[in-house]
Amino acid sequence: MADAPVDSVTTVPVAVVGAGPAGLMLAHLLGRAGVGTTVVDTRTRHAIATTQRAGILEADAARDLVETGVSDRILREGYEHEGVELRVAGRSHRVDFRELVGASVWLYPQTDVFADLADARERDGGAVHFGVRDTEVLDVTTTAPRVRYTAPDGARHEIRARYVVGADGSRSMCRDLVPEDRRTRYGREYPFAWFGILAEAPTSAPELVYAHSEHGFALISQRTEAVQRMYFQCSPDESVGDWPDDRVWDTLQARVAGEDGFRLKEGPITEKTVLRFRSFVQEPMRWGSLVLVGDAAHTVPPTGARGLNLALHDVKVLADVLPRALGRTGDPALDAYEPRALRRIWRAQNFSSWMTRLLHTEPGGSAFDLRRQLGELDNVVGTRAGRAYLAEQYTGWPTRGHRP
Ligand code: PHB
Numbered sequence: 001m002a003d004a005p006v007d008s009v010t011t012v013p014v015a016v017v018g019a020g021p022a023g024l025m026l027a028h029l030l031g032r033a034g035v036g037t038t039v040v041d042t043r044t045r046h047a048i049a050t051t052q053r054a055g056i057l058e059a060d061a062a063r064d065l066v067e068t069g070v071s072d073r074i075l076r077e078g079y080e081h082e083g084v085e086l087r088v089a090g091r092s093h094r095v096d097f098r099e100l101v102g103a104s105v106w107l108y109p110q111t112d113v114f115a116d117l118a119d120a121r122e123r124d125g126g127a128v129h130f131g132v133r134d135t136e137v138l139d140v141t142t143t144a145p146r147v148r149y150t151a152p153d154g155a156r157h158e159i160r161a162r163y164v165v166g167a168d169g170s171r172s173m174c175r176d177l178v179p180e181d182r183r184t185r186y187g188r189e190y191p192f193a194w195f196g197i198l199a200e201a202p203t204s205a206p207e208l209v210y211a212h213s214e215h216g217f218a219l220i221s222q223r224t225e226a227v228q229r230m231y232f233q234c235s236p237d238e239s240v241g242d243w244p245d246d247r248v249w250d251t252l253q254a255r256v257a258g259e260d261g262f263r264l265k266e267g268p269i270t271e272k273t274v275l276r277f278r279s280f281v282q283e284p285m286r287w288g289s290l291v292l293v294g295d296a297a298h299t300v301p302p303t304g305a306r307g308l309n310l311a312l313h314d315v316k317v318l319a320d321v322l323p324r325a326l327g328r329t330g331d332p333a334l335d336a337y338e339p340r341a342l343r344r345i346w347r348a349q350n351f352s353s354w355m356t357r358l359l360h361t362e363p364g365g366s367a368f369d370l371r372r373q374l375g376e377l378d379n380v381v382g383t384r385a386g387r388a389y390l391a392e393q394y395t396g397w398p399t400r401g402h403r404p
Helices: 021-032 045-049 059-067 073-077 097-101 110-123 245-256 307-326 331-359 367-381 384-394
Strands: 008-011 014-017 037-040 056-058 079-081 083-088 091-096 105-107 127-129 133-138 146-150 156-160 163-166 184-189 193-200 209-212 218-222 227-234 269-275 278-283 290-292
Touching (some): 014 021, 014 146, 021 037, 021 307, 037 146, 056 307, 059 073, 059 105, 083 367, 091 097, 097 384, 209 245, 218 245, 227 269, 278 331, 307 331
Parallel strands (some): 008 156, 014 037, 014 163, 037 127
Antiparallel strands (some): 056 105, 079 105, 083 091, 184 278, 193 227
16 A cells, blocks of 8 residues: 555645644644645545534634634634633632633634634645545655545545644544554543533523532533533433433533522524543654644543643644754754643643543542532632632633733
8 A cells, every 4th residue: 555556646845634623723824934734634624614612712822813814703703701600509600710810712613713724724725635535644754754545536645745743633543653662641531421412592691601510510601692502411321312302401401500590591402412531642742754733642621621722732833843843953843842732731631630520520429529529619619719720721821921
C-alpha cells in the first residue's frame, strides 16, 4: 500500500489529518503565516456540521476567530455570558465571572465554529478534502512524511509534506503512530455519562445552569431563543430508546426542582444522544515529523467546557512555532510546542475532572459521600475564593498575557 501507484501527488509544507475545528483553525492560521496546508477528513462536511458538540468558547478564542479574519458572526449570533448558575439542592447560586475575574465566555456552538472555519478555508482557497477513506500516514520518523488517501470519486492521492499534524479527534489513528513503548497514556473512566437532548423550546434561564441534585447532575444550556441543549447524568450503557420525551422531561425537571418553583420550559425533543466521556492524555504529543493537537492527544469530560478551547490553544501554539520550524530555525523550533501546550492541558485536566466529581453523584456512593460533596459545593458557591476559583478556571487562562 505504502508504495502502490497513486493518481496524484501533491507537495505541501503541512498535511493535516482531521478537518474539525482544530485542523481547520490550524490551516487558517498557517495560511495567514504563508504556510500551505492540505487537510483531509474521513467525515463529510455535512456530518461534521451536524454533529452536536459543546457550546462554550473562551473570550480569547472568540476574539481570535474575529481578529484573524475567520468570521465575526460570533459577535452577531453568539451570546456573551458573564456568569453561570450553580444549582445545589434546588437553590441557585450565581458565579459572576465579570465581577470575580473580569472575564466572560461566549455561547457559540462548535457546529457554528466549524461552519465559519470551513467557509473561511473555502473563501481563502485552502485545500480541504472531506469524505476521504483509507487514510494512511507514512514515514513520520523521516523528514519526508506522507499522507495517502482515497477521494470520494475513488482516486488515490498522496500528499508529501514536511510535517503531518494529527487533528483527528478522540478516536485518532495518528496517535497510534507513536510506538507503544515510546508513549504513555494517562487517563480515567467515569462511571456515568451524559444524556444530551436538543429541544424546540424557549430559553429557561438567561445563563447556563449546572445543577447538582441527589438524583444526579443536569446541565441546562442553550442554542438559540427557540432551541435548547440540555444534559443529565445517566449510566454509560443507557439506551436512547428507553427514553420517551416525557421521561426525559420528568428527569430533567426533578434535577432542577427547588423551593423557588423553577421549571424548565418544555418542547418537542429533536435529538437524543448518550455521550460517554473520559479524561485522557497521550504523551509525547510529537513523534518525529508528526504532531498531535486537540482531542487526538487529550480529551476531557465536558463538564468544564474545556475541550474545544484546549484544542484551539494547542493550535495557536503550534501555528506560532511551525513557521519557524519550517524556516531558518528549523526543526528545534518545534520543541517549544509540547511543554507550552501541556501546561494548559494538565490544568484543564485537573479542572474538568474536579468539576465533574463536584457535580455528579457516584453510583453506589454512601450518605457520607453525598454530604461531603455538599460541603465541597458549599465551599465553592458560599465563599468568594471558591467562586473565583471556578470563574478563573471556567473562563480559561489568558492566552495573550492580559485580561481584556
Ligand atoms: C453545551 O452547550 O453543549 C455545553 C455547555 C457547557 C458544557 C458542556 C456542553 O460544559
